[in-house]
Amino acid sequence: MSLETEVKSGSSKKQGGDAKNVKGHLKRELLTLKRNRIIEEATILFFDEGYAGTTIEAIADKLQVTKPFIYSYFKNKEAILAAVCETGISEALEVLQSALSTDGTYRDILIQTLWQVGDIVIKRQACVVTYLREIKKLNPKDAARILQKRKEFDHKIAKLIDDGTSAGEFDLGPRAMDAIWIGGLISWLPVWFSAAGKLSKNDVLFGLVSAGLKLIGAAKMSEVEKNNITGQ
Amino acid sequence: MSLETEVKSGSSKKQGGDAKNVKGHLKRELLTLKRNRIIEEATILFFDEGYAGTTIEAIADKLQVTKPFIYSYFKNKEAILAAVCETGISEALEVLQSALSTDGTYRDILIQTLWQVGDIVIKRQACVVTYLREIKKLNPKDAARILQKRKEFDHKIAKLIDDGTSAGEFDLGPRAMDAIWIGGLISWLPVWFSAAGKLSKNDVLFGLVSAGLKLIGAAKMSEVEKNNITGQ
DNA sequence: ATTTAAATATACTATTGAGTATATTTTTTA
């Protein structure tokens, strides 16, 4: 509600509009910050206690505000869940896109993609796991929008593998399901990975890339390549 | 409660004990049947609506009984969830054990294992997915018991890979995480697989085995091997 | 300074659903 008011006043064409806009911008920044902080705390709680196990008051308490405060930023609990779920997949998609724009062979691109997407998926572990766990609780509209992104993600990876295969860089069998399995590796990563475990993040990402390369029949990462990607 | 009574009367050493036992057995069978039917319907509902989204009454309605009926077979809702979660992992573990007792090379054993475990994991899709989704909602005791089985499962697969590697059949890199990724393939399978999709179960199982073989650097399945396992 | 409006909090409603006390029916035993 208040968000929309803000947007409107921001597009008003009065004189002295500059000063107005600066003010408007600060407000919008504050608004965004508050929204993001709510999402952030909700993410942690959803991850730890599950969606059903998290009350709006618990989120409010973490932020030292009250329930209606939350409701002035989100229509209802479902909307918070949708925001949490969307954050993870959106960022993963962004990172995927930037990795895909790496130049080099398709194999190079795949390495970059797996490493960077893996990295973000670990960083956004709580979002991704919450998404995987709670999709069923989203309302159809949100679910459809997020599924759309998810499909785009899968499709882009499938295309990368296809292109690399056409270029003769990858060696796939007939009726290859490699895109699915690689998507599986990525989705599985945040589920089992624990920052508390023995494996370092770099070890895990190296493992992910290695597994991905094996699945499509490409050559192993060399020491040079490994050092390159680790020390960047 | 009534279950325990039954067990006691079954171990009584009166004369005519045979007749008693037969009766006792029938009763126990009925009891087990009812319990299993509750678990069955709960599994479907948990899968479709989530644990929190499923009411005890909904389960009762499906079976055309009433709420207290359910409560006479399960202490509370959590106990039903525990039973649902345990069913999947228990069966997967059983199948794993039988697959591991296949004779042949380690590669043969791995093929058998992936195929059969994949098969059961598809069949028990709803249980497995519910388990992955709702672990957090189990009480610590149930969670610990089920985690135990889960660990046994992972450990057995890790051992198989280790043994095959020692025997020189598999080609792993240093600090190999292959057991984890293979466990990932298996766990990921029921999440994305849809019986409604284009891929047949056999195609998917073949894909799973192929991916597994690639991950540990073993030779592809031959046509003969494929026909062997498909037509059994 | 005064008015207006925006942000935030207090205190409530209303629903849902887990779990249970009690009644009734059915089955078993004697």
Place this chain on the structure above:
DNA sequence: TAAAAAATATACTCAATAGTATATTTAAAT
């Protein structure tokens, strides 16, 4: 067939919590 016990159902309690109507404070505009 009468008494006892087991299985099942009816009708409730009680707690949790999503969501809201209303009050209060804070900030902005004139």
